[in-house]
Amino acid sequence: MINNNDIKQLREELLKNLEQNNFFKAFELYCNIFDNLENKKYTDSIEQKNFIRFLLKVMRKAEVLCDDNIYNKLNSTLQIEDIKTQNILLNEHEIYNKNIELKSKPQSLQVTLTTLCNANCRMCGNKRMPKWEVSDFGVENIVSLLPYVQEVTWMGGEVFTHNKFNYLVEKSSFYETEQSIITNGTFYKDDIVKILTNNNVRTTVSLHSLNKSTYEYIMRIDALYNVYKFLDNLNKYRTKYFCLSLNFVVMKSNYKELINLIDFVKKYNIIEVILLPLQEEVMEFYNTENIFFGDNIDFDIIKNIRNITEDLSKEFKKLGVRFINNLPVFEYQKESDDIISKENDKKELIPVSTLNHNNENPKEKYKVCQYPWTKLFIENNGNIMISASCRSVIKEPMGHIDKDSLISVWNNEKIKSIRYKIVTDHCSEYCQKILD
Numbered sequence: 001m002i003n004n005n006d007i008k009q010l011r012e013e014l015l016k017n018l019e020q021n022n023f024f025k026a027f028e029l030y031c032n033i034f035d036n037l038e039n040k041k042y043t044d045s046i047e048q049k050n051f052i053r054f055l056l057k058v059m060r061k062a063e064v065l066c067d068d069n070i071y072n073k074l075n076s077t078l079q080i081e082d083i084k085t086q087n088i089l090l091n092e093h094e095i096y097n098k099n100i101e102l103k104s105k106p107q108s109l110q111v112t113l114t115t116l117c118n119a120n121c122r123m124c125g126n127k128r129m130p131k132w133e134v135s136d137f138g139v140e141n142i143v144s145l146l147p148y149v150q151e152v153t154w155m156g157g158e159v160f161t162h163n164k165f166n167y168l169v170e171k172s173s174f175y176e177t178e179q180s181i182i183t184n185g186t187f188y189k190d191d192i193v194k195i196l197t198n199n200n201v202r203t204t205v206s207l208h209s210l211n212k213s214t215y216e217y218i219m220r221i222d223a224l225y226n227v228y229k230f231l232d233n234l235n236k237y238r239t240k241y242f243c244l245s246l247n248f249v250v251m252k253s254n255y256k257e258l259i260n261l262i263d264f265v266k267k268y269n270i271i272e273v274i275l276l277p278l279q280e281e282v283m284e285f286y287n288t289e290n291i292f293f294g295d296n297i298d299f300d301i302i303k304n305i306r307n308i309t310e311d312l313s314k315e316f317k318k319l320g321v322r323f324i325n326n327l328p329v330f331e332y333q334k335e336s337d338d339i340i341s342k343e344n345d346k347k348e349l350i351p352v353s354t355l356n357h358n359n360e361n362p363k364e365k366y367k368v369c370q371y372p373w374t375k376l377f378i379e380n381n382g383n384i385m386i387s388a389s390c391r392s393v394i395k396e397p398m399g400h401i402d403k404d405s406l407i408s409v410w411n412n413e414k415i416k417s418i419r420y421k422i423v424t425d426h427c428s429e430y431c432q433k434i435l436d
């Protein structure tokens with residue numbers, strides 16, 4: 001009999017192997033223990049189901065294809081009827097087989113619930129979109145996939161303004177779907193905080209200044225203290241495994257505040273910090289605040305940011321905080337005050353996180369995109385797309401969330417033709433453009 005201690009030990013081993021993206025080692029561990037069992041029974045079938053899901057996550061992260069051997073092994077060891085685990089396993093196997101029409105459903109959903117928002121941020125293109133929110137039909141359409149999908153991200157606008165948000169969170173929880181949101185954090189009431197903490201919704205708070213007047217300049221609402229109350233309340237109710245992240249969009253008005261994030265992260269037990277450059281969504285604001293791109297590029301500020309982010313990186317490491325630095329500041333690793341070489345270096349601007357990723361993972365591995373086999377994305381007008389990151393490449397919607405059943409869209413002619421092109425054409429039309 002395998003007992004919970006064995007499973008715990010295996011999990012720890014798996015975690016170690018996950019860090020090294022070493023699926024095969026983890027799979028070997030799993031097979032050894034399983035094959036040595038006398039009656040091949042787990043003491044706790046729920047634990048076993050979670051364990052296989054975890055293994056599948058390792059497999060995806062390590063970019064290992066689920067061949068017949070892996071599929072048969074995991075399938076035969078799954079001892080309870082579990083739609084989600086079976087779906088993920090089948091989905092991985094269908095990717096391996098390059099199936100065009102899929103029996104499995106997607107693993108991941110990104111859903112814009114509404115464009116409504118209580119703030120009016122100067123940089124936000126969302127505010128310029130026509131008002132739209134998912135209809136009751138759309139809500140049930142999403143619910144129809146929840147038993148199958150591993151993870152769902154709720155996007156806005158502000159997700160709390162949608163009157164079915166709590167319903168969707170509870171339904172997802174019921175189906176053991178992992179959930180994430182991104183919010184401006186100005187809704188701080190206990191009921192909202194409890195919905196998030198009770199259902200372990202991974203929560204990312206966007207906060208672009210800790211200074212009241214800068215905050216109000218960017219967000220155009222007086223709500224900084226509401227965000228602090230929100231964070232206090234989350235800390236009051238959160239459990240050990242609750243994931244709280246911070247999203248900070250860096251621009252001219254706020255880059256000097258970056259260093260203050262160390263104390264902020266400690267105070268509110270933030271476990272992940274994401275830095276992003278301001279993007280060109282609202283021209284007027286972008287032209288005033290952009291420091292990273294085009295003619296507005298300011299080398300002295302970038303140099304300063306590079307130094308600050310190096311300090312942040314060290315401090316966050318000590319604190320065990322995950323640091324995702326998407327700021328394009330790399331070119332200054334070449335120290336030079338010569339203006340001509342600075343001009344040349346401009347071309348090499350690349351986000352630090354991409355650089356680290358490319359160094360760790362040889363590029364050839366990223367040639368074939370699997371998104372059309374694993375994801376669906378509902379964008380901020382209800383169009384059903386494949387993924388937010390494919391948006392600029394695959395422009396035609398697969399359907400609309402308020403009209404077309406997600407289950408039928410998943411195998412409609414449009415999406416099948418994309419899968420077909422990727423399989424036969426080695427991504428030349430689609431994913432190389434995204435991933436290069």
Ligand SMILES: C[S@@+](CC[C@H](N)C(=O)[O-])C[C@H]1O[C@@H](n2cnc3c(N)ncnc32)[C@H](O)[C@@H]1O
Pocket residue numbers: 117123124125126155156157158182183184205206247249276277278279280281282
């Ligand atoms: C569109 S908002 C929607 C979710 C929620 N309302 C919020 O603010 O977190 C998602 C994220 O995009 C960021 N964002 C908005 N406009 C941006 C821009 N022009 N450049 C970079 N990030 C931007 C927001 O700050 C936020 O972190």
Ligand code: SF4
Pocket residue numbers: 117118119120121124125126127156157158184
């Ligand atoms: S809070 Fe989010 S959705 Fe609302 S205006 Fe700001 S960035 Fe846009």
